[in-house]
Amino acid sequence: MRRTARPLTGTALAVAAVGLLAAPVFAAEAGSLEVYPSSVVPGGQVTVNTPACGGGTAQGDASAVGAGMFTLAPSTHEQDAIGQFKVPESAQPGTYEIVATCSEGGKRVTGDLTVTLTSQRQQVHPRGSVKTGVGGALGPDPVQTAAGVAALAVAAAGGTWLLHRRARGDGI
Known part of the structure; x- marks a missing residue:
């Protein structure tokens, strides 16, 4: 049984060694420029980052969209180089290539x-009521709301009057 265990252990070590040697090759190929947001309206701010420069600086070029050159600086986020630029108001709709060259x-x-003419991220305002099963303080009917407020006011006035009588000793 020992003779079988040794060849299996040797095979496992060989597979692990090949995996470790292949890992840096895969990591070196992961060189792309991430653009966020990937879709923007003219006048919008864009952030780009890349791990390709190994945490160093890079020179960015957004002249295709009319923004010109910008700098990517080292960041603590996974050793990325990060930079920003503003898309000019005069930018036309379309897809543009943004380039970064490592120093x-x-x-x-x-x-x-x-670049689009309409924002993909439109703000959504909530509508309606929350269905919790408890009921709401303000309903959609203003007449019911007014009646509820009037009932509370009468109850408060009556309670105050009864407490005042009791304090004077008139009894209830």
Whole structure:
């Protein structure tokens, strides 16, 4: 049984060694430029980041959309280089290539930015009431709301009058 265990252990070690050697090759290929948001309206702010520069600086080029050059600086977020630029108000709708070139090694990475005339992120306002089963303080009917407020006012006035009589000793 020992003879079987040794070849299996040796095979497992060989597979692990091949996996460790292949990991850096895969990590080196992960060089892209992330553009956030990927869709923006003219005048919007765009953030780009890339792990391709190994935590170093990079020179960004957004001249395709009319924003010109910008700098990507090192960040503590997974050793990415991060930069920002503003899309000009005069930008036309379409898809534009944003480029970054690493300062060390000259590696070039690209990402796409889509300019639209309408924002994809429209603010949604809540409507209606929450169905909790308890009931709401203010209903949709103003007559019922007014009647409820009047009933509370009468109860408060009556309670105050009874407490006042009791304090004077008149009894109830």
